[in-house]
Amino acid sequence: MQYRDKGNLMNATNKNALSTMKCIIDDYLSGKYNREDTVDILLYSVDLDVIHCPNPEFMVTDCYYTIKHLTEAGHETTDFELVYFRDCISGVRTYDLDEKMELTRKYFNGTITG
Numbered sequence: 001m002q003y004r005d006k007g008n009l010m011n012a013t014n015k016n017a018l019s020t021m022k023c024i025i026d027d028y029l030s031g032k033y034n035r036e037d038t039v040d041i042l043l044y045s046v047d048l049d050v051i052h053c054p055n056p057e058f059m060v061t062d063c064y065y066t067i068k069h070l071t072e073a074g075h076e077t078t079d080f081e082l083v084y085f086r087d088c089i090s091g092v093r094t095y096d097l098d099e100k101m102e103l104t105r106k107y108f109n110g111t112i113t114g
Contacts, residue, residue: 014057017050021063022089025082028070035070042067059088059095080107 010018024045028038042064050056051064063085069077081104088095106112 010057010060013047013050014060017046017060018063018089020045021060021067022086024067025086025089028067029079029082029086035076039068039071058097062095062097062100063089078104078107080104 021042024038024041027033027041028035033041046064051061066077066081066085069075081100084093084100084103085095087093093099103112
């Protein structure tokens with residue numbers, strides 16, 4: 001599968017990080033792990049060098065912080081956002097920050113459902 005961020009193909013390190021995060025998202029959405037366990041698994045499973053490297057892939061960092069904020073009081077990530085990333089990583093849709101933000105706004109306004 002070819003992951004794309006703003007039309008650019010990703011290198012193997014970023015693909016690996018996304019694959020790991022997809023597994024984490026799948027396990028969370030299937031009920032295998034709760035929010036706290038999911039964040040712990042993320043912190044121990046994803047190489048932070050990928051997240052904090054010069055010129056990181058935005059999709060990778062956005063996905064990482066979306067999962068990481070599952071437990072952030074007052075700013076918790078929604079399952080809807082995780083489904084969006086799962087769809088992007090699976091190739092169902094192409095990651096686009098503007099689209100993600102627009103869909104998330106619609107979700108919070110109740111004009112679409114998860």
